[in-house]
Every structure is written in structure tokens, then in C-alpha cells.
Amino acid sequence: MERCMTKFGVFYPKRFWFELFKLDFEIYYQQHSEYQLPMNKHQFHDSGIVDEGLSDETGSIEDDSKQKENYSDENDTPKKPNQSYLEIIAEAILKAPDRMMQLYEIYNYFQRKYRYFAEDVNKSWKNSVRHNLSLNDCFVKAGRGTNGKGHYWRIHELAEREFEQGRFRRRRYRQQMRQLQMHTQTYDTQSMSSFYPPTSYYMCSPPPSYHSIYQTPNNSSENHSISPLESSTTMPNFCMTPTTPNSYPLYDPYSSSYYTTSYQQQQHHHPMALSYASPNESASF
């Protein structure tokens, strides 16, 4: 008999999960009708997870034989996934049609993919997700969400390339720079060069479909003419991006100019102020 068991001993038919998640995705794609293609492309398993890329790994909702291997004890408590938070977040965002996701969508992805997260009652993992988004410079904000809560998150272009190649690394340039700034009064750009990526990396602009989908009502007048190609090849490393729906100042952690600007702005303040200056705040002139 096909069924799923939670750690509370409650049985749910697999069909329940299938319908639940299918509905979730259907609502999403109905709201974004241009993504009917991906909807058809990503076939749902009876397990209730999207076919493409959603591996039936630890704790995911899957067939009974596999489940037995993925439970750590006789209470059928899901094992913690082997994938790191960073990997799962990156995977989720890369699978999104526009390669952008809001926090709640990322949560949903975690819960869809791993039973461990779906059944974790204390929700501490959500804190970890937020922590990872904030801490890792590979995740950048891409404008306010349409529901008024939070931002869209996307992956930095440079990191995106690495992720696509299966290289997931944590980047904490911000913190490292801040620590260095706290401990050194003299600022020597040359000595910081090891923190900087090649200057040829730019912020990528949102995909062409971005405006039609995510444009917010109060910024409809902001119609920008920079094409994706143009922006991706000519935009400076650090800019008030004209390509996001509400001109959200894109923060480029990979850009040397970010740190230069940030430091120049902040060096007039008390050094302790650095520890609470977020990149975006620093970027807002």
C-alpha cells in the first residue's frame, strides 16, 4: 500500500502529497501563464516532487523501499540531507523559471524535496536558510517581492556558473573585508586583491521576462530600456540597477568597487558602525 508516514505516526497517502504539491505548482504557473511550458516539462512523480533535478534523496517523499534507507532510526525520523543548505538553496533558485525566488518559495522547495524539512516542527532550518542567504555572497537580492514581504533572491552570475558546474562554495567576502577593516587603519587596495574576483564579472540583469511578471504597481512608470545584453556587458560592477522593478540597488559582493565605495563611505564613521552596515545600506546613496 502506497503511503507516507510522518514522524508523528500519521499516514498520508502518497496521492495527498502529489495533489498538494501539484496544486502548489499549478497555482504558481497559472499566475505566470508564460510558464506553462516548464509546467509541462517538469513532470510530477507520484511522490509529489518535480521530476527534473529533484532527486529522491534523503528524506524526500519517495517510494517505500528507498525510504527505509533514508531514515536514521526505527521511528522513521528523516535523516538530515547530505546536501548543504547552500546547495539546496542554489538548486531551488536555479530551477525557478526566472532563476529568482522569494524566501517562502525557497522554504517550499526545501519541504517539497526533503521530508526532513517538511516534518521539522521547530523550524530552525528556516533560520538557517535565511542565515545562508544573508551570509553567502553568492545570493543577491533582486528587488522587493510582489507580496510586500521580502525580496526576490537570485544567484550571482559568477556563482551561478560555478553552481552549474557543481561547485558549491561558501563566500564570505563581506565578513572578511569587515574584519580586515576593523583591524587595519590603512586601506591598501593592492593588499586586498586576493578578495577580488576578476573585474570582468558583472551583475547580471534580470531575465527579459522579469518586468512582465514581477513589476510592482507603484513602479510601473519605471520603464527602463536597457536590454539584457547591454546591461550584462556594459553595466559597471556597482550600480543603482535600472533593471530591477523598483530600482533596488544591486549589491555586487564580487565587485572590488563595492568594497572601495563601502569603505570610503564608512571610514568617517566609528569603526564599530561597520559591523552593522549591510551591503545594501552601504550601497544606497
Place this chain on the structure above:
DNA sequence: TTCTGTGTTTACTTGCT
């Protein structure tokens, strides 16, 4: 005003090299 979700940061622990 309060509540809730979100975002940022720090401190600490654990495991690996």
C-alpha cells in the same frame, strides 16, 4: 500598536583537513 515574516549579524559548536 502588535504580530508576523524577513533580513542581518554574531557567537558558538561540530566535523573535516
Place this chain on the structure above:
DNA sequence: AGCAAGTAAACACAGAA
């Protein structure tokens, strides 16, 4: 020892109720 990753917690902010 140093680093990466995970966890916990505090705090601030924005929007909704």
C-alpha cells in the same frame, strides 16, 4: 589550528491585522 557548515539567538525593519 583553521576552515566550512550548521544552529541558536538577538535585533531591526516592513507590512498586515
